[in-house]
Amino acid sequence: MQTNILIIDDDDALVELLSEFLAVENFNCTSASNGEEGIAMLKRHSFDLILLDVMMPKMDGFETLKNLRKTDKTPVLMLTARGDDYDRILGLELGADDYLPKPFNHRELLARIKAILRRFDYAKTLSQQAPVQIGQLNIDHNTHSVYINQQAIELTGTEFQFLDFLIRHLGQLISKETLSEQILGRRLMQFDRSIDMHISNLRKKLKEDESIEIKTVRGAGYRLVTHD
Template sequence: MYQVLIIDDDVALTQMLAEYLQQNGFAVDVQNSPLSAIAEVREKSFDIVLLDVMMPELDGFETLKQIRAFSIVPVIMLTAKGEDYDRILGLELGADDYLAKPFNHRELLARMKALTRRLDDLSSFNQVQNLEFHGIKIEESSQRALIANHTVDLTSTEFHLLVLLMKHAGHLLSKEKLSEEVLGRRLSAFDRSLDMHVSNVRKKLAQHGIENVIKTTRGSGYIFMSEL
């Protein structure tokens, strides 16, 4: 059973959401205080965190930054307005996905199931695959990307994206395929999530001296270069 932590100061909403997720097979913890939630993420293992943006004690962006300082747990941001700025900032800070309030509970459940399928896919990948290109090594046992024995600080979504691109090195992967495989949903016209995740992976590889390994084919998709 997957463990979920809801971080939101809206007590009524969190109670209702927790009941819904429990009815759909998730084990749920709730924290209405972001500071208490950060402490709980340090102490317990969660598979998914649902994180509200608008909270008085500490907003969701700062909460995410503090969580990302020590954890790569998948995070879905719940944005009150769903504005581009909020979505992009959340993704830049390491969120795996976002959903604008008010949201349909079935849509949230679909996003969460996409994340859990990805976790299962990575578990299967670790049993059979071994990848290394351009000094980037995928470590099977711990789901880490390594460069010169240093861990690249990738979120789970970024790791899955990099693995998928490396598995198809030298071949163009369409944005549609990447969106379905990595985010678990069809690509929509105004959804920049995939592009932001690719940008984050590029920046983090560049921090370790690896550049220009992921090429953009405008209007089509991305290629992990098999040769430089």
């Protein structure tokens, strides 16, 4: 079965090059030249992954991501300007699952795509698990839903997997290296802020539940703890 990818980018030459390269790897690519067109396509068709450029006319990548995250949880790999930490951090804050700076190596792009798809395939296998309750937090693996005091909390697919991993290792110190390899599917690189941003987003969304806390152990990693 082919994997369907939506490329939202106004660089026609790059889109054509990526489509040809990914077709060889058995990916079926559809393209949109701006955010408005991309969101319209998402309403009509289902995709397994979105490659989303930041700099586009009409609606840039950030605004596009903000709009699609209101209703859509399709994993998003953002394509950002090289060396621009602001773009990367903002993209993760708005719900991107990963980012890749331009210009990029095509093999690196393929590795990122496969890593995202692998972890989302793995997440589907968790659907057979019984619901989990810790303090005021309830997790339904079948629907990938999270509730605090019966109020739904909207998490991206990647945030859900970070939370699930921390819960399965409750009380244990988990290094950033482990989180990067187990969740993002890649080795942690120097100056990579992805882990920090995903954890920061989780903290903000879980702040209403005072019975749990994601603690930072400086220079070592993170630990999910509970409070009586």
